Amino acid sequence: MRKTIIMLLLCIAASLFNIAFNMLCLLLDLPLYLDTILTVSITLLYGPLWGCLTGAFTNIIANTIYFDVHGWPSYLFALCNIATALITWLFVCFFRRELSFASLHHSKVPAAEAFPGPESRRLDAAISRLIVLVFLAFALCLAMSILGGLISAFIQFLLTVQGDARLNPASTQLSSTLFKRQMPVLAVEILSRIPMNIIDRLITVFAAYGIVKGALRLPWIKHNFTTTEDLCQTK
Numbered sequence: 001m002r003k004t005i006i007m008l009l010l011c012i013a014a015s016l017f018n019i020a021f022n023m024l025c026l027l028l029d030l031p032l033y034l035d036t037i038l039t040v041s042i043t044l045l046y047g048p049l050w051g052c053l054t055g056a057f058t059n060i061i062a063n064t065i066y067f068d069v070h071g072w073p074s075y076l077f078a079l080c081n082i083a084t085a086l087i088t089w090l091f092v093c094f095f096r097r098e099l100s101f102a103s104l105h106h107s108k109v110p111a112a113e114a115f116p117g118p119e120s121r122r123l124d125a126a127i128s129r130l131i132v133l134v135f136l137a138f139a140l141c142l143a144m145s146i147l148g149g150l151i152s153a154f155i156q157f158l159l160t161v162q163g164d165a166r167l168n169p170a171s172t173q174l175s176s177t178l179f180k181r182q183m184p185v186l187a188v189e190i191l192s193r194i195p196m197n198i199i200d201r202l203i204t205v206f207a208a209y210g211i212v213k214g215a216l217r218l219p220w221i222k223h224n225f226t227t228t229e230d231l232c233q234t235k
Contacts, residue, residue, distance in 0.1 A: 003224070007046065007050055008053070010042070010050075011042060011050055011053045011054040011057055012057055012061075014038035014039070014041070014042050014054045014057075015038070015039075015054050015055075015057035015058040015061055016061070017037075017038050018034075018035045018036065018037060018038050018039060018054070018058040019035065019058060019061060019062050019065075021034040021035060021037055022034055022035040022062070031196050032196065032199065032200045032203070033196075033200050034200060034203060034204060034207075035058055035062070035081075036055065036058070036081060036084045036140075036204055037203075037204050037207050037208050037211070038054060038058075038208070038211070039051055039054045039055040039058065039081055039084050039085055039088075039208075040084065040085075040088050040204060040205060040208035040209075041208040041211045041212050041215070042054045042085075043084075043085045043088040043089055043092075044088065044092065044099070044208065044209070044212045045212055045215065045216075045221065045225055046224075046225075047089065048085050048086055048088075048089035051084075051085030051086075051088065051089065052081075052082045052085045052086065054081075054085070055078065055080075055081025055082050055084055055085050056078050056081060056082055058078075058081055059074075059075060059077055059078035059080075059081050060075065060078065063075050063077075073155040073158060073159075074155075076151045076154070076155065077148065077151055079147060079151065080144050080147050080148050080151070083143055083144070083147055084140060084143075084144065087136075087139055087140055087143055088136065088140075091132065091135075091136045091139070092232065093232040095132045096232060097125075097128075098125070098128045098129045098131075098132040099129065099132060099133075133205050133206060133209060134202070134205075136205050137198075137201040137202045137204070137205040137206075138198070138201070140197075140201040140204070140205065141194065141197040141198050141200075141201040142194075144193070144197050144201070145190050145191075145193040145194045145197050146190055148189070148190075148193050148197075149186060149189035149190030149191075149192075149193055150186070150189075150190075152189045153185050153186045153189045156185060156189075
């Protein structure tokens, strides 16, 4: 019970940092979200359940703060944050060796034993991990663009039915220059997110990976770390 409470507090703290990263982007006028960095980190460390909770808390807290601006439909974007955790978990399970942090968890294991073989094999492992992280970033980009576009198009439909002329800023800023007015709303909503999501998810994935490597140096994090093998042994 005590560990569960600590994990819930950790998820809430991680979600607050996600919101802080997003606010920093807004203050610097950067066309990025960066609101899932800690969601990916928590998923890598503790699995999909806590990753999904971190993503959900991020959306719930942020949209509660800005409820007067965005209204209740923005809570639907929590599905994007939850999907981020689930996709990350799938990659961890499919690429156990490349994304394994076991060698960092067991600090007493020499590097030579963690990556047996000559230096070239260790280099191959590093390159393989780099490739998997890039693939993860692009998978998240595609999934978030499609899911986010679907949700945004649905919200626009609801607003239109209600006689509200508001549109989603993320799409309207890009659609006026990148796409023809005759294109369907759903296509515009999806395609307009791809350029921003490519950069956003690359930064997110590599920042999250770096955070995990740093976090595993902390005693409590290392002690409660869930290995890749344990993470993927679901029934």
